[in-house]
Amino acid sequence: MPSLIRHRVRRQILFEHHYCAGFERHNVPSTLRFRTMLRLSYAAMEQVVAVSRAQRNWLHAAHLISASRSRVLLSSRTVDDFLALPPPSPAEGRPLTLLAYGRFTPQKGFDRLLRAMRLLPGGGLRLLLVGDGPQKGNLEALASADPRVELLGARKDIPTLLAQVDAVVIPSRWEPWGNVCLEARAAGRPVIVSGIDGLPEQVVASADGSVSAPPDPCGLVVQGESDTALATALENLLSSTDQQRSAWSAAGRDSARSAWSDYTTAWSQLLDELS
Structure with missing residues (x-):
């Protein structure tokens, strides 16, 4: 006080x-x-x-x-390294590679993601899970019986990893904004996000920062917090066409292209008003 x-x-x-x-x-x-x-x-x-x-x-x-x-002031960071990445290549019959990354804590919901993967047996999906933290042992145990999941530990070369994947999954339990989603959008990677806090508005955000309605999103929003709901979203991604994923990729990149300049401009305006 x-x-x-x-x-x-x-x-x-x-x-x-x-x-x-x-x-x-x-x-x-x-x-x-x-x-x-x-x-x-x-x-x-x-x-x-x-x-x-x-x-x-x-x-x-x-x-x-x-x-x-x-x-x-919609949060941002510099995304030039992500904007420079090539878009994902067509799947052409190969498994779709997913990336999830962040701190291994309950907030990030990676335990939900691993359980949801178990609900979709088969070889259509592959998951790269990147990070470290107090839930590491629990996540390793959940992933141990699933050969489709690879834990890569903590990594700093996120643009390099994004260049190798088809989509990004963000299964957070809370997320005021979510810079991982911003990075994925800038990289042109379709996203699957929890329907909580600031994540859904990123999926349907247009280039000018306003909220648009489908059919111009950049991925899928999970309806509900259950493992089954997340598995349904993964299944919908798996059944999507190369053309649909390409459209999501382009929409995400367009929505993130001016994010940093918009952010710094908005801060300048606020500080000018208060000076």
Whole structure:
């Protein structure tokens, strides 16, 4: 509290890239206490910047911050290395190679992905799982009986890996935005994402940042949090045509092409307004 009071005498901007509806649903035993703490923190800020529309909507619905003191700046990073990759080649009868990467924690939902893979026996899919973290042993055990799954450990050469795969799976349990999805879009890789927080709006985001309706998405959104729902999305990807995946690839890349410049421009505008 003393720290918050000291902050109140300055003009502070909070970039809220952590808390969201999914985080609250999976981690918070006392919603009243949690939201009270956030309201006190946000009250010390001139502006609270949300990284996705879904996160902003949750902030408003939970009455954590007023609309006049909040802003959406769709999160980004530089994606030139990803934009330079060639699009995926046609499958031509070979198994589709999927990539999932990130920290091995419950948030990322890789346990769900491995269980969903088990619900789809056969050789149509191959999965590369990249990362490290406290769930490593559990994930290794889940993957041990499935020869289609390869755990590669922690890697830094993500563009190189993306060049080798057909699609990216993001089975997170919560994700205010999701830079993995942004990277996959820029790489022209179709995505399968959980229908939570900021991920769905990335799948249907058009190049100008507005939300479009199908048929111009860049992949599939999992409806529901069950293993079966994720397996259904994997099955739908498996049954998609080369033409459909090519369309998803092009739409994703188009939607990510100006992400970094749009992000820096939006920050400049906000800082000019507050100066």
